[in-house]
Amino acid sequence: MGPLALMAAGFLLSQALSSDMHDVEERNVTATLGEDVYLPCLYTGNPNDTVFTGTWRRSGSQKKLVVHYGMKVRATHGFSLPASIHNLTVRMQVRTVEAEGSYTCEFNTLDGFVMHQVSLTVLVQPEVTIQVMEEIENNTHYQTVSCLAANTKPAPEISWEVNGGAPSEAVFAAQTQSTRHGNGTLDLTSTLRFPTRLNDESAVVCVVEHPTLAEPRRTTALVQTFVAPDVTMETGLMVVPAAVGPGEYGGRGGRRGEMRAMRVVNCTATGGRPQAQIAWILPEGENTLPSETMTTSDDDDDDDDDGTLVSSVMIPEGQHEGGNVTCVVSHPKLTNSATRTFTLPTYYLSSVRLFSVSVNASTREDVAVDIEDSAVESVFVEEGEAGMAFSMEVQGTAPTYRTECTKDGSSLPDGVELVNGVLSFRGPAAVRYTGLYECNASFYKHITSAHLNVTVNPGIRTPVAPSVAVKTWTELDSVIIKCVATDAVPAPNISWSLPPGLTGEMVQKTSLSPNGSVCASSTLSLPTCLSEEHTVSCLVGHQLFEDPERREIVLPACARPNITVQSSTVWHGGLALAKLECRVESVRPRAAISWHMEEKGKDHTDAGGGAVEELQGVEEDLAEGGGEQGVEVLMEVVQLPLVEYQGKSVVCAVRHPSLLEPERRAVQLQATAPPEIHVLLKESHNSSVLRAVCEYSSEAENASLAWLLPGNRTAAAVGVASTSYAMEGSKVTTSAVYEFTLAAHEGSDLTCLIRPTRGPEQRRVVPVPQYYISSMKVMNDTTCERREGIAVCRLALQEHLTYQTILLQVSGNVPGSQITCSRTDGSAVPVVREISPLTGALVFPGAVTSSMAAGQYLCRASFHHHTASVYIQVEVASEEAQHLAFVSICFSSAVAISVLLVIALCVFCKRHSSEKKRRKKRESIATLTSLMHDPRSPELKKAALPGVKSQQYAELVSIVLIEKTNV
Template sequence: MDYLKRYKQKVKLKTFEVDSSVLHISGGRHGQGFPLRSGEGFMAENGEALARPDSDRRGIVLEQNVIGVLGEEVYLRCIYTGKGMIFFASWNRVNSTSKSIKMAGYNSFSPNKTFSKESFSTPASGTNLTVKVGIVRLDMEGQYTCGFNTDEDEVKESLFLTVIARPKVTTHVEEDIVNGTHYQTVSCSAINAKPVAHISWEIRGVPPNPDIFSIHSSTLMHPNGTGSVFSELRFPILLNNESRVSCVVQHPALTQPGVTDIMVQTFVSPTVTMEMELKQKEGKDFHLVLCTATGGRPQPDISWILPTSARAQPSLKPDMGSESVASSQWFPSDLHEGENVTCIFGYPLLPVLHTRTVTLPTYYIGSLQLKKRKAIDLLRLEEGDIDVFISMEVTGNVPSYEINCTKEGGPMPNEVNVTGSDILIKGPVGFNLSGQYQCQASYYRHTAFLQLGIEVNPRVPLPASFPPNISVNLRKEDANVYVECLASDASPAANVTWVLPQDLNGGIQSNISSSNGSHTVQSILALPACLPREMTVECVVEHLDLADPERRQIVLPTCVPVNVTLQNSTVWENGIAYTQVNCSADSMPPSSTIAWHTENCRSGINASETSDVARQSGTLQDNDVGVWSTARLSVRAYAGCTVICVLEHHEREQKSIHFPSLGPPSVHMKVGPLRDSEFWAAVCEYRGDGLVPSIYWVISDRNTTTTPVSVQPAFEGVTVLVSSTYEFELSRHEGKNVTCLIRTAYGIEERRTVKVPRYFISSIVVLNQTSPLRGNHGQHTAVNRIALQEALPHQKIVFRVSGNTPTFNIRCFRVDGSAAHTVSLALVFAEPVSEQDAGLYTCHASWYHHKATVFVQVDVTSKESQTMTFILICFTSATAITLFLFITLCMLCKRSGESPSPNKGRKQRESLAGLMQTPCSPELGKATLPVGKGPEYAELVRYSIVIDEKSTV
């Protein structure tokens, strides 16, 4: 039962139904049941096959239930675990007529061994029939058999392939209006799926509110075994405040539910307006009240609250293609004065959203009177006058009115007509026009009356008269402007008056002069010379011979605005910075003066401060009405001050400029080698405001101050940049302090000190494998011996330099003094090495006065010489070993055949020593013997050392 225990750990078993042939498990993948044949194994929840209890006995391992997705690929796994020799193996499909069709397999007698058809891939081998199948049709669902023909038996197993199809999801949004309510319907379809998909709706991850949203779903099955599901989400727009809904499709072929977001309309409050306008309709005055709602979604309904006696008119319906809806009502202007009209914007499912109210105007007529003759109720006319106009005016707020007149309760004479608000007497005027007249101004029920009496007097002959000559002149004197109006040579004398703006006051002087029966009237208007804005005065001349008064207008000149300019610039003189401030004012007389003041400053600007201030004043050369003044101020003395230029004239004007405070100077110093030079340099850079300093150099070993160094300053406004360079040899000041001393004329002193580093190069060594070179007496020399391979190019001898210098140069020379080729830290033999490259090389590592030297002996070896050396060494070593063994054997044999006489043994050893004598150092024979060893051991040691030395030559 171990296999059942393992299966329970992977699959939740909900229901077991067991009979003699089939074990059915409910609760598999996606809640579906999978048939499992008795004795053929189990399927885990993830689709993996569990071990069958008889898999080893039957000899086949395969998955018995496989799910494939239409349009994708699936693996049918079948592995033979038996021991028989396989001749033929195949996948067979069992069709509806129980006929077996070979789809793929293995044939040991075929040249190609494996075969396949349709969308089956070829198997891997005869024992592994696992194939990849492309699911291209729904009818590929069915039973498939995996069989193996061996030399012992034929075994086969079956599986069932279930084909499912993913749904195709589509969405659509529609709008409609039902009973005045604007609805939106969102459709979501999952079509041609096997099995049928499931559709649900979500808004922000939760199901829709059923009080607002309604859902309707339907399913349609197709003959090919697939099905389509359709779902609609419907809601009124005015109750929706979410702009996105989600259609969630669940299906076994989907690894996770498919979510499709659909954008929908939300409720948007409209912008409402209410307007009233007076219009004419059928010859009568009406007030048109228009209510408009713009940008609402959905569009609102518009209703009215009207005056009690008003009759409602049809309202405009919303237009689905427009962004606004409007409704209007007409009201007679005389029936609903002062009454309120209210416009209501709302929706059937919501309370009132917006209201707007307008009050219809109330009209009145205050009076009807004569223009410019308010206190006169009797009008006198002369007999024979023609085209006499009597003008009336109506006070009140009525939009229009009508004037009708009667004479003494009867109709008006034929010579008298009422035109608009004027009474026109065409004339000539007769005595029949005398009498009492009554005129009435009316606007519906609003009226006003005017009583007017007309008296016609007989014409009296007048003496001869002639009109005046009229002229107007303007002249300017000092602070005044004089306007002269002259009506000359008239009879009788003309009447001259002035019409002035309300805010203009002036003096008027008039006089009359006569000559030869004619009269001249002179009237002079005196005004200030400087006016703040452009104004117009009018001279009115009235005379009997003038039908209308003659009017002459003249535009008075305005004051030219005073333009005060304040400019500043920087001037350097004797190493001190000055700010030159120039204040000028044009359009002013030379009598105007310019004064200077200061704020937030320790002192003012006066002539006594000659060291810090220089002033000049004058008039503008190109303008006879302008003044200027210049002040030159020390930047350091007036730092942080505000300098004010004050213009004194009939008005006081001023402009100011602020002198910024000066910050502390900055000094930077650095020491380093000069480029392309053997010298070092100390550079001192000064940046400050207002003063050019003096720079001195102080060296620590001297402890004295040098004379000032002449520098060329660079100016940036009030800022000066000064740089001084002190050049020296590194060997003179290495490890010492170099100080830059800066002094200004005001006693300010700055110091910066930098220590010159102390450097060294301790050694230069060779990194290649070397051997020491011995002198004539065997001592080691300071020469490094290196062997190079003959005829091989690009060989290098690499060095390492010890020291603290930032950089160094390595140069190598041959014995003859010629320079060798070096690159970076290596002596390079770029060409193939020959015997000419052998010899002693001297290499230096140097930086300024620091240097280290190494000697290199270069030997050139060839492959032939190395081979001969190897053969010689091998031959010599073999000969030496043979001779040593022969002598040892002889000594042992002779020693065993004779008596051990000490004298005779000593003689034999001496004779052998004479034969084996070598030119070794005599000290070698004096080596200390190991404890417990006799003289024979010393002799053997001597011989071995001699042989070793010969073998190494």
């Protein structure tokens, strides 16, 4: 019945409470973030009703936001005070989105509680930003306008306007993307993307509609628009200096001989936005690069890139006659590129004419000679007559032309020159002027020419013997000897006499002086450096000499080169290399160095039959000798791996013109000792780790080392391995150290893996022993017992004696151990000294006192994770205590003996008295037995002692007897 009663009481209570609660009125209120909102609440009952309290709170929360107690009103921050207890309408500051929710207004009256519920919805006005971005995709310029409505609630509507209407779907592509935040707001982004060349409007408008906005918010973004340029082409001529020097091109009147005509073609793109691109199609074979200049708009406030672009090309006039020069303008607004073409003009040269003019006057004389076209006109003069000159006149349309005159197909002789279109013969006339002269006028492929045959009749002259001179100098790697015969009539003959085996290059030259004499010269070029001394003779023959005139020149032998060979050892990539340097100091020319192997007295290119590879060559110029006889320094280096070439002989061969045979220098490479490998296990007494060390020492190559652990693991993977290198001279030592605890690999094998740079792989194994410590013993006279598996020993120290020791011995196969002792009470510990690896001593160096030494000690022997312990109970005894103990022992022993004797006597006496008592007892028992039959009459048996029953009395008598018997 108990649970049913509780259910009934709960039901009645709920009915009573529900009878006090009125219906809850609900209202919806909307607010904008950052503004104030009124939460309405009026008491709807009788105005005369008594309202005790009025409160506001958030639904689901017990915290009261506004409380009205009649005369006392209180409101939390953000809420205003209500007008009265019957009008609880309050103004609320909406500062966060989290203010959204349900709020309850409650009136407490005599009739119960009246509640009103207000549902608050918070709207967040969007923050609108707009951004324009540009990108180029597949050579097409695109613009993307992003309109962002940030931190808004609810989601707004974003649309676009272009030129007052919706954008065309054929040009514009719009996309919308939203991102929601945890507080209920969101970001809505709308992007409008379009190719710039298809858009003709300079602005787009983003329209955002939202419940918090009275009117749609319109944001304008300025975008780029493209404008097609106007393309024009113009051309003209420009005269520039000729690049090949004066006299290449000649002009009418002789005033344009150093100038050159260039055709300039300009292509202009005006008003294009963005800037256009200009390319050229030039005639075939023309590689002239265009030069571009850009002129921007004069309006500084206009940011549009709609300036003027000018591109120019310069083509030599007449180089591509009749060819087309095309300008190609590309622009995004042009479906097809705009082209402009200019056709280069064609020219011709019809004829060239020679007119005789005065040498000393710039004006032309009456026509004495008129040579036209290809006709050959002859001019005869006597030797010694005054000079003459001929002017060239070219007919044709070429803007410029080049003039050139030759004599007999070669250059003009001394005294004849072509200057500004005038061929001048400086007088008096000489025999050397005789010959056929051809004067050409050319403009690229157009050529016209005129010919003049000049004959100078020589006069009669007396023979004159020449003056002979010899000059010697050095040029680079050659010595030049020049033999000259001057002022000779007629011309002399020059020849050379060379020793056998010596050859040189000879150049002959003859010239005629203004006085009619002949100057002849012969130049001989020979090597500067000779292996031996030679004598060279110059022979000059003339009709006035019976025998040729001889001039001898002695050429000394070159100094032999100074050769130095050095050997050293270098390391590269873990390999020892024999570095051989062959340094040669020689006079010019530079020596040649080569390397080869020498084995068993025979020359070989190398051990394998091929040439030794030259690894490095270094050349240095030594500033020595500074004059004609300079010094050349050459050093060549070869590096050979010692592991392959040890013990072999390497030869440096030097070739130089001063040497009849190559000079040789041999270097014997040192034979290296075989590598040394050491593997060991280092044990540490004072450390908790062991060190496995693997060392590889070699003079020829390095090696990589690694420790392999059980289970196919590497020590490097465990993370406690280290590698070090040590260099001593030419020997390198590599060490790999693996540190580990004994417990990790006890009883296992560790393997060192050795990989030399070139040699085969090797392995070395080091075993890790299996250790144990069986026990720890006290070697002094003591008594020991085991308690719970631990040995406890007792010993006594003598008071006031110094340097008393307790010897400790460790049993086991460990190589050593660390012995430590401590007091169990935590007081100071005497000195623990190591006597041997397995023996230690607990030393009391001072005078022993009971307070200092007495107590219990725990001594422990450890080797890595192997341990053994022993407890030692130390007592300190004085001499008086020892004497007293001795007396006590003796007195105790005497007392004990006396007691034993007394006990033995007592036993003996007791045995004798016992026999007597036994006989007497039997007699008394017989008497008592008769008494126990109770000879009383039946009447007396029934009579009782006063206060005692008869039966009880009988029992009492027997018990007393028994007790007496026992006593």
